[in-house]
Amino acid sequence: MELIVASAIGVLTAGGLYLVMRLRTFPVILGMSLLTYAVNVFLFASGRLTIGASPILQDGVTTYTDPLPQALVLTAIVISFGMTAVIVVIALGAFLGSDDDHVDDQREDADTAGDSQ
Amino acid sequence: MTHWIIAPIILPALLAPFIVLAARYHIGIQRVFSVVGVLALITIAAGLAWNTSDGSILLYQLSDWAAPFGIVLVGDRLSTLMVLLTAVLALFVLLYAIGSGWDDRGRHFHALFQFQLMGIMGAFLTGDLFNLFVFFEVLLIASYGLMIHAGGNARLRAGVQYVLFNLIGSTLFLFALGSIYAETGTLNMADLANRVQLIGPKETTGIRVASVLLLLVFAIKAALVPLHFWLPSSYAEAPAPVAALFAIMTKVGAYAIIRVYTMIFHPGLEVTSGLFDLWLLPAALVSLAIGMTGVLAARSLDRLVAYSIIGSMGMVMVAISLFNPAGIAAALYYIVHSTLAGATLFLISDLVRTGRGNLDLIPQPAMAGTALTAGLFFAGAIAMSGLPPLSGFLGKLLVLEAAYATNLMVWIWAIVLGSSLVSILGFARAGSVLFWKSHSVELGEELPERTAPAMLSYVAVGGLVTLLALHTVFAGQVHKYTTTMAVQLFAPEPYIATVVETPGKLSKPKEDH
Helix, strand or coil, rough: HHHHHHHHHHHHHHHHHHCCCCCCCHHHHHHHHHHHHHHHHHHHHHHCCCCCCCCCCCCCCCCCCCCHHHHHHHHHHHHHHHHHHHHHHHHHHHHHHHHECCCCCCCCCEEECCCCC | CCCCCHHHHHHHHHHHHHHHCCCCCCHHHHHHHHHHHHHHHHHHHHHHHHHCCCCEEEEEEHCCCCCCCCCCCEECCCHHHHHHHHHHHHHHHHHHHHHHHHCCCCCCCCCCHHHHHHHHHHHHHHHHHHHHHHHHHHHHHHHHHCCCCCCCCHHHHHHHHHHHHHHHHHHHHHHHHHHHHHHCCCCCCHHHHHHCCCCCCCCCCHHHHHHHHHCCCCEEEECCCCCCHHHHHHHHHHHHHHHHHHHHHHHHHHHHHHHHHHHCCCCCCCCCCCCCCCCCHHHHHHHHHHHHHHHHHHEEEHHHHHHHHHHHHHHHHHHCCCHHHHHHHHHHHHHHHHHHHHHHHHHHHHHHHHHCCCCCCCCCCCCCCHHHHHHHHHHHHHHHHCCCCHHHHHHHHHHHHCCCCCHHHHHHHHHHHHHHHHHHHHHHHHHHHHHHHHCCCCCCCCCCCCCCCCCHHHHHHHHHHHHHHHHCCCHHHHHHHHHHHHHHCCCCHHHHHHHHHHHCCCCCCCCCC
């Protein structure tokens, strides 16, 4: 199981990093999502991997799983989900406004966006 | 246990939804509540700073759960000073936003402003690393909204870059926290400081990776070269009052570095020794050089100010990366100065924009309200580039003095003094093009009539300049106080003992259980 989880984190991170380094907004946002999945699984694994163990104290049980990473992951999922929504909206606004979805800065001479005040 | 320490977080957290729900169509009511809220924050922050000035540690256990099981808020000299600085800065930024009408150019400025304050205050007061992540996110979410306040294509595009860069930073933060938790099983800072000591010299791989990852995250926040690329365009495109408030956000990164790397991974710790001193100081020196070169190279005033922020963060990081009490004391003095000076310059750049319509550094006919704006720019530029008589000079002197005894003294002195000269040139060039060459420009066709900035805007900027002057006049007292702060930081035992040993509600098992 360690091998599967570890390689899943690795593949997700590698794919995410590749996409994040693309030029256009949409692949970058997809890459960000992959990275957040990778980090969620990573956080989950940081409490050590156990199968079928209970997180809450019970009588007569000796093996427990660490409950704290699960709470951390929950927070991280909520935050990254909300952030992805925010970036999609802002990126969509930028794309519709300037008809261009490059992430990097435009060249000065191509800059038609005037005084934005 | 006093409840006052959580008030700087609760107050904006309650005020913001109230402004959204009850006063969303009444800009006047929003303004009143926002200003009153910030005034109350200043009062509370001053009280907290007074309470901790004798060296005592304020601890607040949420729901009375003892650390490390519950979340704690901790106030010591450093965090309460940063809270006070944030509140004072917020007041002047808010006054400027009201005076210039920026808050009325889009929706929900005041609500987002309060949420931003909540995040910053929380980041300064928390005693838990995961909670620090959550408060980072709170302040970032609010900053995304503020950054694209009033809209516009250029601003939205810069906003996309800003959000993406910070999302990557947050992901990195989570990776760092995961590694730290996997290695030590705790995320409470005080508990972590105890447990890191117990790691054997043979099992250091995980904790070394974790500590470097964490340093990278904070370096992104502090805009340390080469992780500074998000800063220039987002600060330049953000509305001026927002950019001025953002001047404290880079300091959140510096604060986190000071806190974590004096208490948890302190320089004497064996398992992480030789990790930071190798490259943190060079990176800081390069930041300083690149920032001040950017000041000279910038083609518009807002970029110029953004690069001067990078340069001044480089100066702060140079002082921090000495990792001795004198260096930290100098860094803290300089942090206060650079926050005020950076905010002042961003607000002045907006005064210029109001007066002449753009910020390009090319000669144009005289702007509306030249005299006063030029005077304020003169003061702000002197402060930022570190000339006497304002506090930048004293701050630099303290940094140089702290670096005097180190091996790299020649490098530090050369780069600090050289970059000062470059930034003086940059500011002198900008000022002469903006304010003096305007007299030699021939008036062409009709120019659009521009009105001078409102009186309240000048009051806000003047207030910040006055604070800078006070920071200079009372430099002796302030430096004495930051020195006691540095001493407290390098002797964290009372902090750790207070956090770890204070009992909570389940510390003693009940008899009938």
